[in-house]
Amino acid sequence: MNGFRTLDDLGDVRGKVALVRVDLNLPMQDGTVTDDTRVRAAMPTILELADAGAKVLLLAHFGRPKGERVSTQSLSMVVGAVQDILGREVMFVPEVAGPVVEQAIGILRDGDIAILENTRFWKGEEKNDPELVEAIAANGDLYVNDAFSAAHRAHATTEGLAHVLPAYAGRSMQAELEALEKALGKPVRPVAAVVGGAKVSSKLDVLKHLVGQVDHLIIGGGMANTFLAAKGVDVGKSLCEHDLAPTVQEILAAADKAGCTVHLPYEVVVAKEFAANPPSLRTCNVHEVSADEMILDVGPAAVEALADVLKTCRTLVWNGPLGAFETPPFDAATVALAKIAAALSREGVLTSVAGGGDTVAALNHAGVAQDFTYISTAGGAFLEWMEGRELPGVAALSA
Numbered sequence: 001m002n003g004f005r006t007l008d009d010l011g012d013v014r015g016k017v018a019l020v021r022v023d024l025n026l027p028m029q030d031g032t033v034t035d036d037t038r039v040r041a042a043m044p045t046i047l048e049l050a051d052a053g054a055k056v057l058l059l060a061h062f063g064r065p066k067g068e069r070v071s072t073q074s075l076s077m078v079v080g081a082v083q084d085i086l087g088r089e090v091m092f093v094p095e096v097a098g099p100v101v102e103q104a105i106g107i108l109r110d111g112d113i114a115i116l117e118n119t120r121f122w123k124g125e126e127k128n129d130p131e132l133v134e135a136i137a138a139n140g141d142l143y144v145n146d147a148f149s150a151a152h153r154a155h156a157t158t159e160g161l162a163h164v165l166p167a168y169a170g171r172s173m174q175a176e177l178e179a180l181e182k183a184l185g186k187p188v189r190p191v192a193a194v195v196g197g198a199k200v201s202s203k204l205d206v207l208k209h210l211v212g213q214v215d216h217l218i219i220g221g222g223m224a225n226t227f228l229a230a231k232g233v234d235v236g237k238s239l240c241e242h243d244l245a246p247t248v249q250e251i252l253a254a255a256d257k258a259g260c261t262v263h264l265p266y267e268v269v270v271a272k273e274f275a276a277n278p279p280s281l282r283t284c285n286v287h288e289v290s291a292d293e294m295i296l297d298v299g300p301a302a303v304e305a306l307a308d309v310l311k312t313c314r315t316l317v318w319n320g321p322l323g324a325f326e327t328p329p330f331d332a333a334t335v336a337l338a339k340i341a342a343a344l345s346r347e348g349v350l351t352s353v354a355g356g357g358d359t360v361a362a363l364n365h366a367g368v369a370q371d372f373t374y375i376s377t378a379g380g381a382f383l384e385w386m387e388g389r390e391l392p393g394v395a396a397l398s399a
């Protein structure tokens with residue numbers, strides 16, 4: 001990652017129009033915002049610019065309107081929620097470019113905030129159309145990108161604008177990039193990665209990239225079953241992708257070559273039916289799984305062994321739960337290892353970065369999310385970063 005400008009590099013912005021890309025793709029139910037995490041993440045950047053006297057125009061997408069005006073996906077729906085969190089009045093402008101935006105800027109005083117309409121109402125957004133980029137840029141003096149979660153897309157407001165206006169990373173983008181750099185860019189070694197979740201096939205590129213980057217690769221979840229099966233273990237009825245055996249062999253060979261130790265569970269929690277606290281629940285060695293059983297979690301002794309590995313490490317990156325954590329007691333391994341990672345992070349010996357929709361839910365469930373060094377809520381962008389890909393929205397910010 002090259003250097004990028006941050007808000008620290010801004011000169012005097014009083015009276016200037018700041019076009020600020022944020023993530024306002026808020027989960028809603030019956031017209032009410034159910035989770036305002038994304039607004040809270042963008043708040044420091046918005047208020048810093050407003051308090052410095054800029055006219056702050058927020059750009060964001062909402063849902064997937066596919067280039068058409070869809071009234072149920074208007075960003076006007078989130079204005080109330082944004083006002084509540086910011087504690088400021090927020091104007092809504094039903095366009096992203098042109099005379100209506102120009103008029104709005106004329107009405108705004110220095111330090112005022114406005115939300116422009118859903119950028120994806122315009123076909124040019126997802127096509128990164130230079131005409132749309134120019135039209136939006138015409139009303140702005142500078143561009144700030146504070147939406148890491150959209151940085152894996154090369155869209156007009158996530159990438160294009162950075163090329164035509166002075167471009168800066170917002171505070172949330174900056175925090176994310178600094179945390180990711182610490183975890184995989186220039187990490188303090190040894191580095192451990194925990195990769196779990198349902199399927200190997202959804203995270204093949206993540207695994208392929210990580211074996212070359214980390215010292216310890218801890219594999220759990222359904223994907224561990226695929227690895228075990230490829231090594232000749234009978235995993236019974238477990239979720240398993242048997243056809244991926246050759247790919248698993250490749251990954252294991254690459255790990256061996258790179259000096260990365262791959263940790264697979266040697267003890268597992270199994271059941272004959274997938275239900276909460278099923279009567280058939282038992283813990284056994286991986287070689288003792290019977291044909292009618294499913295592996296649903298890593299066993300407690302194996303978790304202790306993994307904890308011992310973590311204790312030797314200085315950096316941890318985590319994506320994917322170790323078991324079917326939504327259903328008790330198959331959350332036990334994820335919760336136990338998460339607590340170890342949290343304790344090591346609190347003591348200051350481990351830099352821990354985690355991301356992924358279910359991973360964040362699992363760490364919240366374990367009650368340790370606040371102890372991790374950094375939790376990414378970016379989903380797709382986080383996974384692409386774990387695959388070692390350059391994110392276009394980030395690359396465009398790099399000076």
Ligand code: ADP
Pocket residue numbers: 196197198199202220221222223239295296297319320321322323324325326355356357358359360
């Ligand atoms: P993330 O969203 O954090 O990237 P994934 O979506 O890849 O994570 O995986 C999470 C899902 O994997 C969870 O729904 C969990 O129940 C499932 N899972 C984990 N271990 C198993 C297992 N042994 N068998 C079946 N499903 C599992």
Ligand code: MG
Pocket residue numbers: 356357358
């Ligand atoms: Mg998921």
